[in-house]
Amino acid sequence: MPKMSALPNLPRWAVLAAHAVPLLTLPSGLWRIALVAGVPLLPRAAPNCGEGLYIVMLSVVAECLALLTLGLVRPWGEVVPDWIPLIGGRRVRPGAAVVPALLGAAGLTVLCAWSFYAQFAGLGDGLDGSALQDAVLVVCYVPLLAWPPLLVAVTLAYRRRRTTAGGRPLRAEPAPMGSSEA
Numbered sequence: 001m002p003k004m005s006a007l008p009n010l011p012r013w014a015v016l017a018a019h020a021v022p023l024l025t026l027p028s029g030l031w032r033i034a035l036v037a038g039v040p041l042l043p044r045a046a047p048n049c050g051e052g053l054y055i056v057m058l059s060v061v062a063e064c065l066a067l068l069t070l071g072l073v074r075p076w077g078e079v080v081p082d083w084i085p086l087i088g089g090r091r092v093r094p095g096a097a098v099v100p101a102l103l104g105a106a107g108l109t110v111l112c113a114w115s116f117y118a119q120f121a122g123l124g125d126g127l128d129g130s131a132l133q134d135a136v137l138v139v140c141y142v143p144l145l146a147w148p149p150l151l152v153a154v155t156l157a158y159r160r161r162r163t164t165a166g167g168r169p170l171r172a173e174p175a176p177m178g179s180s181e182a
Contacts, residue, residue, distance in 0.1 A: 029059035031140035
């Protein structure tokens with residue numbers, strides 16, 4: 001198995017989970033971009049220019065948010081990289097990473113639950129393509145269900161690593177950031 005870049009002394013499962021999140025979001029983003037490109041994924045007409053821009057930006061934002069999960073196992077999740085103006089080189093407070101990550105996981109869980117409820121309650125268009133189109137849609141979107149629990153698990157591992165048993169932040173300095181590791 002290839003070596004994954006991460007901080008030392010991390011549980012292997014946390015590193016694998018953090019690296020899996022961006023890969024799990026990729027199929028749905030590629031599906032949306034293919035839809036904008038005119039690939040016949042739905043029995044409807046291709047989206048217009050405004051809708052297409054929205055769909056592409058949704059894919060880019062979702063992938064960028066998924067990539068933030070890597071910060072929970074990489075040096076830039078403990079010390080802000082030097083190239084960032086004003087705050088570069090400062091330590092990241094554990095709460096500044098844990099709270100947004102857990103709120104994001106909660107939001108993703110609500111979004112997934114609503115999507116399934118809406119599908120089964122018949123609130124949307126539903127799956128109205130051919131069997132192959134519906135299968136491709138499901139295969140591309142089902143991996144997103146793993147995003148919230150993986151994010152919660154990696155976030156809790158990050159919190160456990162960055163705080164003591166009493167819940168106070170550790171005062172020890174993190175490992176130095178190497179240019180090849182960041």
